[in-house]
Amino acid sequence: MTAKIRAFVAFWYDFIVGDDWRVALGVALAVAATAAVHTAMPAWWLLPLVVAAMLPFTLWRATRRH
16 A cells, blocks of 8 residues: 555656756745735736746756756
8 A cells, every 4th residue: 555655646746846846846836826916816817927937947947958
């Protein structure tokens, strides 16, 4: 049973974090900020804005490595 739980956690870690933990952290912070701002005003725009802002950074890092 422990092996199945370990495999389950490893799958979700690899699925969420993937190749770059910075992207996972940025998305998690954006989701938290969206939830915090949503109480004061509509905040649907915040998450796509953060993802669009992170895209050039991740592409730059990926092309620099290769």
